[in-house]
Amino acid sequence: MLAANYRGPYRVRAQQKIMPCIEHPRDAVVRVTRSCICGSDLHLYHGMVPDTRVGTTFGHEFCGVVEEVGSDVEKLKVGDHVIVPFNIACGQCHFCKQGLFGNCHEANPEATAAGGIFGYSHTTGGFDGGQAQYARVPYADVGPTLIPDWMHPDDAVMMTDVVPTGYQAAEMGGIQKGDTVVVFGAGPVGIMAARCAWLFGAGRVIVIDHVHYRLDFARHYCPAEVYDFRDIEDMAVFIKKETDSLGADVCIDAVGGDAAGNALHTLFGTKLKLEAGSAIALHWAINSVKKGGIVSVVGVYGPTGNMVPMGNVLNKGITIRANQASVKRLLPRLIEHVREGRIDPKALITHRVPLEDISDAYHIFSAKLDGCIKPVLYPNGLS
Amino acid sequence: MTTVARQQRIDPQTVIGWGVDADPRNDPTYPMRDRSKDDGPGMNWQRPPLQRPNVEILRSIEHNRMPAVMGTGQPPSGVSGSMRRAAFGYSESDWRHWLMLMGADRVNVVEGVLADLSAGHIPNIPGEMGARAEWEHNRAGFVRKAVIVAGAALLVAALVKARRDQRPPRLR
Ligand SMILES: NC(=O)c1ccc[n+]([C@@H]2O[C@H](COP(=O)([O-])OP(=O)(O)OC[C@H]3O[C@@H](n4cnc5c(N)ncnc54)[C@H](O)[C@@H]3O)[C@@H](O)[C@H]2O)c1
Numbered sequence: 270m271l272a273a274n275y276r277g278p279y280r281v282r283a284q285q286k287i288m289p290c291i292e293h294p295r296d297a298v299v300r301v302t303r304s305c306i307c308g309s310d311l312h313l314y315h316g317m318v319p320d321t322r323v324g325t326t327f328g329h330e331f332c333g334v335v336e337e338v339g340s341d342v343e344k345l346k347v348g349d350h351v352i353v354p355f356n357i358a359c360g361q362c363h364f365c366k367q368g369l370f371g372n373c374h375e376a377n378p379e380a381t382a383a384g385g386i387f388g389y390s391h392t393t394g395g396f397d398g399g400q401a402q403y404a405r406v407p408y409a410d411v412g413p414t415l416i417p418d419w420m421h422p423d424d425a426v427m428m429t430d431v432v433p434t435g436y437q438a439a440e441m442g443g444i445q446k447g448d449t450v451v452v453f454g455a456g457p458v459g460i461m462a463a464r465c466a467w468l469f470g471a472g473r474v475i476v477i478d479h480v481h482y483r484l485d486f487a488r489h490y491c492p493a494e495v496y497d498f499r500d501i502e503d504m505a506v507f508i509k510k511e512t513d514s515l516g517a518d519v520c521i522d523a524v525g526g527d528a529a530g531n532a533l534h535t536l537f538g539t540k541l542k543l544e545a546g547s548a549i550a551l552h553w554a555i556n557s558v559k560k561g562g563i564v565s566v567v568g569v570y571g572p573t574g575n576m577v578p579m580g581n582v583l584n585k586g587i588t589i590r591a592n593q594a595s596v597k598r599l600l601p602r603l604i605e606h607v608r609e610g611r612i613d614p615k616a617l618i619t620h621r622v623p624l625e626d627i628s629d630a631y632h633i634f635s636a637k638l639d640g641c642i643k644p645v646l647y648p649n650g651l652s
Numbered sequence: 653m654t655t656v657a658r659q660q661r662i663d664p665q666t667v668i669g670w671g672v673d674a675d676p677r678n679d680p681t682y683p684m685r686d687r688s689k690d691d692g693p694g695m696n697w698q699r700p701p702l703q704r705p706n707v708e709i710l711r712s713i714e715h716n717r718m719p720a721v722m723g724t725g726q727p728p729s730g731v732s733g734s735m736r737r738a739a740f741g742y743s744e745s746d747w748r749h750w751l752m753l754m755g756a757d758r759v760n761v762v763e764g765v766l767a768d769l770s771a772g773h774i775p776n777i778p779g780e781m782g783a784r785a786e787w788e789h790n791r792a793g794f795v796r797k798a799v800i801v802a803g804a805a806l807l808v809a810a811l812v813k814a815r816r817d818q819r820p821p822r823l824r
């Protein structure tokens with residue numbers, strides 16, 4: 270089968286690989302119909318995630334048709350077209366039982382801090398991912414969810430990560446009616462977080478980025494007040510001015526370790542790797558939120574450590590909430606939102622690409638070329 | 653590792669004032685975590701059946717047992733594999749663990765090129781980096797990068813030549 274193959278920082282190609290097979294009685298193998306490239310993949314692509322081994326197949330946002338099931342799989346049937354959540358979750362450990370499906374304890378030997386994720390380095394379990402014609406899906410009865418017959422598969426593939434992550438970002442913000450919410454990052458996740466902030470009753474939604482075509486999209490889609498951080502001399506002062514000097518009720522970091530906008534963090538975080546990615550968006554979030562406010566973090570950072578103004582977290586009494594999205598927990602509610610037309614996921618898709626052209630797709634998404642917001646690969650043909 | 657003398661567990665019931673201010677609403681994890689399903693402090697859940705991997709799996713020393721499933725792609729191999737094995741001697745809480753893994757990742761890239769070459773495949777590195785898309789959507793960037801690469805190549809060639817010319821004539 271054809272599959273993505275990571276060769277080193279900024280290098281990925283499509284190559285023939287051996288077919289995945291059932292390795293555990295609760296596995297399924299799916300024929301991948303759609304597979305997105307995510308901002309999280311860019312951390313891998315940029316060589317920022319430790320234990321990203323050459324030869325790995327990336328891809329944690331995919332849906333597919335079940336081809337084969339293991340002997341213990343009961344709910345899934347061959348031929349089912351399913352949404353595959355990006356988290357691999359057993360459904361029965363201490364964490365899964367409490368709904369923390371992004372933090373399963375039975376899916377990742379290489380680390381305890383991170384759960385199992387498809388195609389996301391050995392630091393999240395060493396599973397080959399879905400940017401391939403076929404993928405092995407462990408715990409097939411837990412995560413995978415049948416695509417409702419009314420749902421477009423392009424919407425379905427966005428339910429594997431982007432929609433739940435954006436939604437959980439807003440949910441973790443503990444947004445109350447009338448709150449001012451600032452979202453850092455106008456990538457797919459930030460756009461979705463800003464859209465969902467309204468569902469929780471936000472009174473004002475402000476989105477910050479520096480890529481104009483994304484800000485333009487966010488302005489209409491979310492909708493939101495949008496600003497280019499390069500036009501802003503000091504983020505904390507700007508947000509304070511916008512909020513009668515109090516600060517925002519909720520700040521959402523939807524950027525993570527690849528943040529631009531501060532030379533020091535870029536040097537330490539992305540170039541020298543002395544911190545686990547550039548933490549400038551998180552820094553801005555902490556310093557722009559109100560006293561007693563909430564900072565919700567879905568942007569991904571590495572496992573070592575970052576320079577953030579911890580003293581201000583203390584003095585301002587800030588609550589920081591963060592996690593990998595618990596996709597399975599959120600899916601039922603989100604499917605309802607899509608059905609009711611409150612969320613239009615596929616509107617974010619700008620590029621539909623055959624798997625063969627994966628090298629170009631990564632570069633376009635990473636370098637923000639050609640108006641790219643969300644690229645989707647079609648490993649088994651564009652249909 | 654040194655052995656720590658373990659302390660006796662304290663029985664909460666013996667502590668004056670135990671639980672008088674307990675408040676279930678004081679829960680910042682809502683609704684991420686359903687605490688009603690909390691089954692106590694230990695690893696006492698019923699486990700899924702265990703996968704039997706047929707490749708080497710490196711396990712975090714913070715795990716006291718192998719999780720029930722794991723990925724089996726790209727087992728550790730070569731020099732980078734030895735570095736990874738060494739890294740897994742340290743916990744996730746230890747910087748050395750991650751720094752050694754990052755080092756192994758860089759070594760692994762060189763191993764990847766060598767593996768390509770030994771399989772008779774010359775990797776199209778510009779192609780893998782999306783040079784075609786750069787040409788199509790960011791021609792100025794393409795030209796700039798091409799000039800930098802060509803310049804660097806010329807510089808290296810010139811340096812090599814200069815060193816050769818400097819070598820003393822060989823004695824017969
Ligand atoms: N927690 C989760 O479950 C989860 C799931 C998916 C993605 N993520 C993470 O969310 C983040 C965003 O994902 P995405 O797919 O939208 O990525 P993306 O790379 O497309 O978007 C990031 C955006 O942030 C902008 N940006 C850079 N520096 C900034 C700054 N200082 N301030 C404001 N904006 C800045 C970039 O221009 C870009 O538009 C990534 O870190 C990704 O890893 C987390």
Ligand SMILES: [Zn+2]
Nearest residue numbers: 307309330430
């Ligand atoms: Zn993702």
Ligand SMILES: [Zn+2]
Nearest residue numbers: 359362365373
């Ligand atoms: Zn679990």
